[in-house]
Amino acid sequence: MKTQKDWFKDRGYPHFTNKTPLFIRKNIEYYVTNQKKVAHHSFSPLIFKEIKQRRYKISDFNGIEKRSHKKFKNGKIISNTKIREILYATHIDAHIYSYYTQQIITPKYEACLNKIPLVSNAITAYRKIETGDKLKFKNNVHFAKDVFEEIKQRENCVALVLDIENFFPSLNHKKLKLAWAKILGHKTLPKDHFNLFKATTNFSYVKLKDLKTKNGHFDEKELVKLKKEGKHTFFNSIKDLIDSDIIIHKNQKKDNEGNLMGIPQGLPISAILANIYMLDFDKAVINELTLKHNVFYRRYSDDIVMLCDKSQIQPIEDFVEKEVLKNKLKVSIEKTERTLFKNNNGKLQSYRIENNGDLKENIPLNYLGFEFYGYQTLIKSKNLAKFYREMKQTIKRKHKRVETIKEKHLLDEAPIFKSKLYRLFSFKGEKSRMLPARKTVFINGKAETECFERKFRGNYIRYAYRAANELNAPEIKRQLRNHWKILQKTMKKYDFSNVKKEP
Numbered sequence: 001m002k003t004q005k006d007w008f009k010d011r012g013y014p015h016f017t018n019k020t021p022l023f024i025r026k027n028i029e030y031y032v033t034n035q036k037k038v039a040h041h042s043f044s045p046l047i048f049k050e051i052k053q054r055r056y057k058i059s060d061f062n063g064i065e066k067r068s069h070k071k072f073k074n075g076k077i078i079s080n081t082k083i084r085e086i087l088y089a090t091h092i093d094a095h096i097y098s099y100y101t102q103q104i105i106t107p108k109y110e111a112c113l114n115k116i117p118l119v120s121n122a123i124t125a126y127r128k129i130e131t132g133d134k135l136k137f138k139n140n141v142h143f144a145k146d147v148f149e150e151i152k153q154r155e156n157c158v159a160l161v162l163d164i165e166n167f168f169p170s171l172n173h174k175k176l177k178l179a180w181a182k183i184l185g186h187k188t189l190p191k192d193h194f195n196l197f198k199a200t201t202n203f204s205y206v207k208l209k210d211l212k213t214k215n216g217h218f219d220e221k222e223l224v225k226l227k228k229e230g231k232h233t234f235f236n237s238i239k240d241l242i243d244s245d246i247i248i249h250k251n252q253k254k255d256n257e258g259n260l261m262g263i264p265q266g267l268p269i270s271a272i273l274a275n276i277y278m279l280d281f282d283k284a285v286i287n288e289l290t291l292k293h294n295v296f297y298r299r300y301s302d303d304i305v306m307l308c309d310k311s312q313i314q315p316i317e318d319f320v321e322k323e324v325l326k327n328k329l330k331v332s333i334e335k336t337e338r339t340l341f342k343n344n345n346g347k348l349q350s351y352r353i354e355n356n357g358d359l360k361e362n363i364p365l366n367y368l369g370f371e372f373y374g375y376q377t378l379i380k381s382k383n384l385a386k387f388y389r390e391m392k393q394t395i396k397r398k399h400k401r402v403e404t405i406k407e408k409h410l411l412d413e414a415p416i417f418k419s420k421l422y423r424l425f426s427f428k429g430e431k432s433r434m435l436p437a438r439k440t441v442f443i444n445g446k447a448e449t450e451c452f453e454r455k456f457r458g459n460y461i462r463y464a465y466r467a468a469n470e471l472n473a474p475e476i477k478r479q480l481r482n483h484w485k486i487l488q489k490t491m492k493k494y495d496f497s498n499v500k501k502e503p
Helices: 022-032 035-039 091-114 117-122 140-154 173-184 191-201 220-228 238-243 270-277 279-293 310-326 381-409 418-425 460-470 475-479 483-492
Strands: 046-053 057-061 064-068 070-073 076-079 082-088 157-163 204-207 296-300 303-308 337-344 347-353 359-361 365-367 370-372 377-379 433-443 446-456
Touching: 022 035, 022 091, 035 191, 091 117, 091 173, 091 191, 091 270, 117 279, 117 296, 140 157, 140 296, 140 303, 140 365, 140 370, 140 460, 157 310, 157 365, 173 191, 173 270, 173 279, 270 279, 279 296, 279 303, 279 310, 303 310, 337 365, 377 381, 377 475, 381 418, 381 483, 418 483, 460 475
Parallel strands: 046 204, 057 070
Antiparallel strands: 046 082, 057 064, 070 076, 157 303, 157 337, 296 303, 337 347, 347 359, 365 370, 370 377, 433 446
């Protein structure tokens, strides 16, 4: 059953201001709905962290293609690792961003899209789009299915996948401000919205690693001391942060003209601002390519996919590059993929179109975590590899913990809690359920433990099985048929007393 997302969320992470539990929701709501208070609100520095995603992919090494964690670029061999820069706000700041996003800006944006159905259908990311039965909202599986079904219907066509380079860090502030005001129906931003605009463009931040002041770790004693005072924070106050030796950085990313650019990726408001920014581009594509030349268009954030005839490839690429430049952005040429689909003796087959025009058979279209070959659909191989890597790393980490317990208590044997591993990494965790949980809070300096139930929403296996059913692709289930054997084999590598060893 579909439910509307609530703007209020009790976030668990420590920051520079205290947590906002559910019982003070009314106070928070009074504050964020007061335009004068929001207009004069002082936004705190963000916390910056990097998420590194190791990638094992086909790379070109001086004309020789091979799979590697590295790639050859500008005469040097560099890592393939993808680094995403995430910045997240304090609790009260996040509530302001969430309220304005969900209650004010998004309804205005959706009302604008409803006037242009073709544009509305084309924009899929960060939106609540109902499924056909109106029982739930669409996710990336449904969006991928729409594209794959269109390819099957067209049969002989080309799928162009284009990516915008450094999307969030490259948004032009002047254009964003004008687009934001236009969505609201104003010539310029009202004072409360302008304060949010300043906070998301001229922002300051602290690096998470700089807060680890004790040999690369957090000062746990200080954190516990603050918790006993009822503060789930890194500092007693913002003043203490300013007086500390921690460096507070400012957004210093500038365009070719020396103007600040970019917004943080990770704020509750970032996604809707990105969609608003791209609205003129979306309209241009629909008007000039879809309506005039029957080009199928979908945009998921900065990932663009277009279905067209082979003869249309160059004109479309030129048009997109020109329109993207109009919006002060740039297409990532090296990430552009051209996949030809054609009926080969009754079987829809995929071919990658090389830069020299040659065709490479059976190279799939990669889109939203899936590989589409025409005759079959699979989960992206790197996503599957990530699942197994996480499984093995989790077991290895638990083994280290068990060894520490054995050493500390002078034990010969120590078991592993297999039920949790099964829940996370096997078919036994496919179903959602309520799980017992506990949390400890400090009230007047005394620790109070509260028992409650949290909802376990299923694991990656559940996602894969549901994707297989939705996409009518039983081959996805076959991809995971060995996951139980791999899990058991990995556990047998370590010395757990309750894991049977092979004879």
